[in-house]
Amino acid sequence: MSAIDSISFDHSELLRFITAGSVDDGKSTLIGRLLHDSKSIFEDQLSAITHTSSRRGMESVDLSLLTDGLQAEREQGITIDVAYRYFATPKRKFIIADTPGHEQYTRNMVTGASTANLAIILIDARKGVLTQSRRHAYLASLVGIPHLVVAVNKMDLVDYSREVFERICKDFAAFAAGLKLNNIAYIPMSALNGDMVVERGDKLNWYKGMALMDLLESVPIDHDINLEDFRFPVQWVCRPQTEELHDFRGYMGRIESGFISVGDAVKVLPSGLTSHIKEIVTYDGSVDDAVAPQSVTLTIEDHLDISRGDMLVKTLEVPRVGREFEAMLCWLSEQSLDPRRKYLVKHTTRTVKALVSRIEYRVDINTLNHEAVDTLKMNDIGRVSLKVQQPLAYDSYQRNHATGSFIVIDEVNNNTVAAGMICPAKD
Amino acid sequence: MDLILNDKQEFATPVPDFAMESEGAALKRRPARHLGHLDALESEAIHIMREVAAECANPALLFSGGKDSIVLLRLAEKAFRPGRFPFPLLHVDTGHNFPEVIEFRDRRAKQLGERLIVRSMDDSIKKGRVVLRSENQSRNPFQSVTLLDAIAEFGFDACIGGARRDEEKARAKERIFSFRDEFGQWDPKNQRPELWDIYNTRVHPGENIRVFPISNWTELDVWEYIAREELEVPHIYFAHTRDVIRRGNGLLPVSHLVELKEGEEVENLMVRFRTVGDMSCTCPVESIAVSVTEIIAETAITRITERGATRMDDQTSDASMELRKKEGYF
Numbered sequence: 001m002s003a004i005d006s007i008s009f010d011h012s013e014l015l016r017f018i019t020a021g022s023v024d025d026g027k028s029t030l031i032g033r034l035l036h037d038s039k040s041i042f043e044d045q046l047s048a049i050t051h052t053s054s055r056r057g058m059e060s061v062d063l064s065l066l067t068d069g070l071q072a073e074r075e076q077g078i079t080i081d082v083a084y085r086y087f088a089t090p091k092r093k094f095i096i097a098d099t100p101g102h103e104q105y106t107r108n109m110v111t112g113a114s115t116a117n118l119a120i121i122l123i124d125a126r127k128g129v130l131t132q133s134r135r136h137a138y139l140a141s142l143v144g145i146p147h148l149v150v151a152v153n154k155m156d157l158v159d160y161s162r163e164v165f166e167r168i169c170k171d172f173a174a175f176a177a178g179l180k181l182n183n184i185a186y187i188p189m190s191a192l193n194g195d196m197v198v199e200r201g202d203k204l205n206w207y208k209g210m211a212l213m214d215l216l217e218s219v220p221i222d223h224d225i226n227l228e229d230f231r232f233p234v235q236w237v238c239r240p241q242t243e244e245l246h247d248f249r250g251y252m253g254r255i256e257s258g259f260i261s262v263g264d265a266v267k268v269l270p271s272g273l274t275s276h277i278k279e280i281v282t283y284d285g286s287v288d289d290a291v292a293p294q295s296v297t298l299t300i301e302d303h304l305d306i307s308r309g310d311m312l313v314k315t316l317e318v319p320r321v322g323r324e325f326e327a328m329l330c331w332l333s334e335q336s337l338d339p340r341r342k343y344l345v346k347h348t349t350r351t352v353k354a355l356v357s358r359i360e361y362r363v364d365i366n367t368l369n370h371e372a373v374d375t376l377k378m379n380d381i382g383r384v385s386l387k388v389q390q391p392l393a394y395d396s397y398q399r400n401h402a403t404g405s406f407i408v409i410d411e412v413n414n415n416t417v418a419a420g421m422i423c424p425a426k427d
Numbered sequence: 428m429d430l431i432l433n434d435k436q437e438f439a440t441p442v443p444d445f446a447m448e449s450e451g452a453a454l455k456r457r458p459a460r461h462l463g464h465l466d467a468l469e470s471e472a473i474h475i476m477r478e479v480a481a482e483c484a485n486p487a488l489l490f491s492g493g494k495d496s497i498v499l500l501r502l503a504e505k506a507f508r509p510g511r512f513p514f515p516l517l518h519v520d521t522g523h524n525f526p527e528v529i530e531f532r533d534r535r536a537k538q539l540g541e542r543l544i545v546r547s548m549d550d551s552i553k554k555g556r557v558v559l560r561s562e563n564q565s566r567n568p569f570q571s572v573t574l575l576d577a578i579a580e581f582g583f584d585a586c587i588g589g590a591r592r593d594e595e596k597a598r599a600k601e602r603i604f605s606f607r608d609e610f611g612q613w614d615p616k617n618q619r620p621e622l623w624d625i626y627n628t629r630v631h632p633g634e635n636i637r638v639f640p641i642s643n644w645t646e647l648d649v650w651e652y653i654a655r656e657e658l659e660v661p662h663i664y665f666a667h668t669r670d671v672i673r674r675g676n677g678l679l680p681v682s683h684l685v686e687l688k689e690g691e692e693v694e695n696l697m698v699r700f701r702t703v704g705d706m707s708c709t710c711p712v713e714s715i716a717v718s719v720t721e722i723i724a725e726t727a728i729t730r731i732t733e734r735g736a737t738r739m740d741d742q743t744s745d746a747s748m749e750l751r752k753k754e755g756y757f
Binding site for chain 2: 012013014082083084085086088092093095107110111114115235236238239240242245248250252253254281282283284291293294295308332346347348349401402405406407409414415416419
C-alpha cells in the first residue's frame with residue numbers, strides 16, 4: 001500500500017481564479033499548459049487534441065484546444081460566457097472561471113471575477129501594456145480581486161529579454177498605482193513552451209521570482225474574507241415544533257464575514273433589537289465559535305421577531321442601515337437601464353424594490369474618464385444613486401464584499417440585469 | 428483507522444482553531460485557519476439549499492440512490508436539521524434500475540423520515556408519453572419526459588439535482604441556478620449572469636429552475652466527502668464479482684436487458700460501478716476497491732500515475748481511466 005500512502009488528499013484550501021486576456025494573448029494555451037503540466041489532463045483528452053492538432057498540420061500539440069468550446073458553440077458561432085474548470089495539486093484545489101476574451105468582455109469578466117481570489121492578467125510581451133490590459137486591471141480593481149498576477153507571456157518571441165519584461169512591469173505598475181491595486185506579482189513566461197508556468201524552464205534564469213503554479217499554490221488567501229465584522233444574514237428560520245424541540249427557534253444562514261462566539265452580544269438589523277448568542281448549532285453538534293464562511297444555525301437568549309432578510313451583527317461592529325446609497329453598477333442586460341422604472345435589488349437575503357434616482361456618471365473603461373449619461377447600456381459601468389423601498393443593512397463593497405454587493409433584477413422578465421457594488425459614504 | 432484518514436485536517440471536525448492575538452492593549456480573538464476545501468464546498472452547498480427553500484414556493488430534491496444524490500441528502504440534513512426537509516425527495520425510476528439501488532433508495536428515505544415520491548417511466552410508457560423502439564433500449568434519454576410530467580403534476584418550481592461541472596463540457600458552462608423554460612429546456616445562450624453567491628430564483632408560473640448545489644465538486648471531492656461523513660452507498664459501488672461482456676471499449680453487466688451478440692462471451696470479473704443508472708447502459712469498471720478509501724485511491728491515482736509522482740504497483744487496477752474514457756470527454 002505504499003503507493004497509496006504517498007498520495008495526499010489533503011488539499012487544505014480552495015483557490016478560485018480568473019484569467020483575463022484574449023485568445024491572442026495565449027489565454028487558452030496558458031490554461032491548457034496549467035492543466036497539462038499539473039497532470040490534470042487524462043490520456044483520452046490528450047490523445048484527442050493531439051489528433052486534432054496533427055490533422056490541422058501543427059507540429060506540436062495545441063494545448064488551447066483543451067478549452068475549445070462545445071460543439072454547439074462552434075456550429076452556431078456563439079460563445080457561452082463562463083466555463084468553470086477544476087484541477088488540483090497536492091497543495092490546493094483550483095477552480096478556474098474561464099471567460100472568452102472578445103465578446104461582452106466586461107460582463108463576462110465581472111461575472112467570473114465576482115467569486116475569484118486571484119486574477120491572471122495576460123500581456124503579450126511583444127505588444128506591452130495595451131488598452132485592453134488597462135481595462136482588465138480596472139475591472140480587477142472594481143470587483144476587488146484580492147490578488148493580481150501579471151503574466152507577461154510570449155517571452156519566447158522577444159528572446160526572453162529581461163529589458164522587455166522590466167519595461168512592461170514598470171508601465172503596468174504606473175497604471176495600477178492610480179487604481180490602488182496592491183498585491184501584484186509579475187511573471188515572465190512562455191505558455192507555449194511551458195517556461196515559468198509549472199516548470200521554470202531554462203530560458204528565464206534571470207528571473208528569481210516564483211513560477212505561476214508555485215504562486216497559485218502558495219498565495220495566502222486566509223484573509224481574503226473580512227474577518228473583522230460579523231455579518232449573518234438570516235436565510236431560513238428553523239422551528240421544528242416537535243415534542244422535544246418545542247421551543248427551538250434557530251436562525252439559519254452563512255456567516256458572510258467575521259466570527260461569532262457563544263455569549264456574544266448581537267444586534268438584529270434593521271430593527272435594532274439586541275440579544276446574546278445562546279447556541280451555535282451544527283449538524284455535527286453545537287460549537288463555541290464559528291467563522292466565515294461557515295453555514296450554521298444560531299439561537300439567541302431572547303424571543304425577538306426575526307425573519308429571513310434580517311441580519312445579525314455584533315453590537316460593536318455595526319454596518320450602515322438605510323434606504324439610499326451610491327453604488328457602481330455593471331449593466332449586464334441588452335435592455336438598457338431605464339431610470340423611470342422600478343427594479344428589484346437582491347442584497348444578501350433581502351429583496352427590495354429599487355429606483356435609480358440619479359446616474360452620476362459612466363466610466364469609460366479605456367480611459368477611466370467620467371462621462372455624463374442618461375442610461376447605462378450592456379457592458380457599461382457607472383456610478384448611480386439608488387433608493388430602495390425598505391432599509392438595507394450594508395457595508396461598502398470595499399470593506400465587505402458580501403454585504404456591499406447586490407444584483408438588480410428586472411421584475412417583468414425576471415432577468416438579472418446588473419451587478420452592484422456599494423460605494424463608501426461620502427461623509 | 429486507515430492510512431488516508433490519519434491526522435488530516437480535512438477529516439477533522441470543521442470547527443476552526445482560534446488563536447489569541449494581541450492587538451493594541453486588548454486581546455482580540457481571531458480565527459487562525461482557513462476552512463478546508465470540503466468545508467468550503469459544504470458550506471456553499473448548504474447556503475444554496477437554504478436559498479432554494481426560502482425563495483422557491485415548491486421545490487423537490489432529486490434522489491436516485493446514486494452517490495451524488497446521497498451527498499445531497501447529507502447536505503440537506505446539514506442545512507435543515509433539527510427541522511424537517513422543506514421539500515420532498517423525487518425519483519424518476521426508469522424501471523431499469525439496479526434492484527439493490529432501489530432497495531437502498533427506499534431504506535435511506537425511511538431512515539431520514541422524509542417523503543419520497545417515485546414516478547416511473549413504465550407509467551409514462553403505458554400512457555403513451557414515451558415510445559421506445561425496443562423493450563431493452565436505454566431509457567436514460569426519456570427520463571426527462573417523466574420528470575417533466577412529475578413537475579407538472581406536483582407544480583414543482585425548483586428541482587435540486589446532483590450534477591457536477593466536472594462531469595462534462597456542457598455542465599462546465601451551466602449555472603448553479605439553471606433556468607428552464609416551460610418545456611424544461613436549457614438555453615445555454617440565454618443564461619442569467621450569476622454573480623458572487625447572490626442567486627436569482629425568480630420564475631414565472633410554469634417555468635422551473637434546476638439547482639445544482641454540488642456544481643463545484645469533483646468526483647474525488649464526492650468520494651472524500653462520503654468518506655468523511657461515513658455515508659453508506661449501495662454495494663454495487665464496491666468491487667464485486669459479476670457476469671459481464673466486453674462491448675465497445677467497455678464492460679456491460681449481464682442482465683435480462685442485454686442480449687448477447689455473436690462472438691460475445693460472458694466473463695466473471697471483479698468490477699465496480701462508478702455511476703448507477705439505467706442497467707442497460709451503465710458500465711462497470713474492473714476494480715479491486717472494496718472500501719471508500721480504496722475508491723478514493725483509485726479515483727486519485729489516475730492523475731497520480733500520469734504525473735509520474737507515484738509508481739503504481741500491480742495491485743492497482745486501471746478502473747478510473749477505463750471509466751473516464753467510457754463516460755466520454757466528447
